[in-house]
Amino acid sequence: MTLLYFAWVRQKVGRSEETVDLPQGVSSVSGLLAWLRARGGGYADAFADPARLRCAVNREHTSFDAPVGANDEVAFFPPVTGG
């Protein structure tokens, strides 16, 4: 699966994009988020407070309980501030 990070999530994680295998036992965005947080370092910092984060699966805004699969593109970012 493809993971994308934007704004301060990208800065804390230290990269904008990566490809990972769907972690064992992960079936939702929240599961993925917990897995990322458990990686420690910048990931632990970026994913410490899910309330500050938003996500998209395959380029659509979604909630953290949305399902994720091996071929999905999942993006994590702060609330948007365009306009």
Place this chain on the structure above:
Amino acid sequence: MIAIRVQEEDFDLAAEAAKLREGATGAIATFTGVVRGDASLSLEHYPGMTEREIARHVEDARARWPIQGVTVIHRIGHLPPGANIVLVAVASAHREAAFRACEFLIDYLKTRAPFWKQQGGDWVEARESDEAALDKWR
């Protein structure tokens, strides 16, 4: 005519409005967002999702009001004070549809289109009032 663009380059309000006049008659409402204060902005976005998200809301606006044309241009990259950030322009036969669709589109663009602003090295926080502005469209 529907035009949605994400670009580093500036835009020309008069030129964009003139394009909407072709074929459209009656009313053209435009909103231009400008960098306020004295600090530059830096904007990034989620390529692919941004255009799709804006297009979805343009379709939503077209279902609500009789619209003849829409132009949405959002700039990214480094934007100095006073620079244009965003343009929403709507053409319709009458002012009410043009005004309302224009406001609807900028309200949704601010809260749903995946752009992020940085000012003076800090990430700009999303504002509750922007989210609350959506209530009038529900």
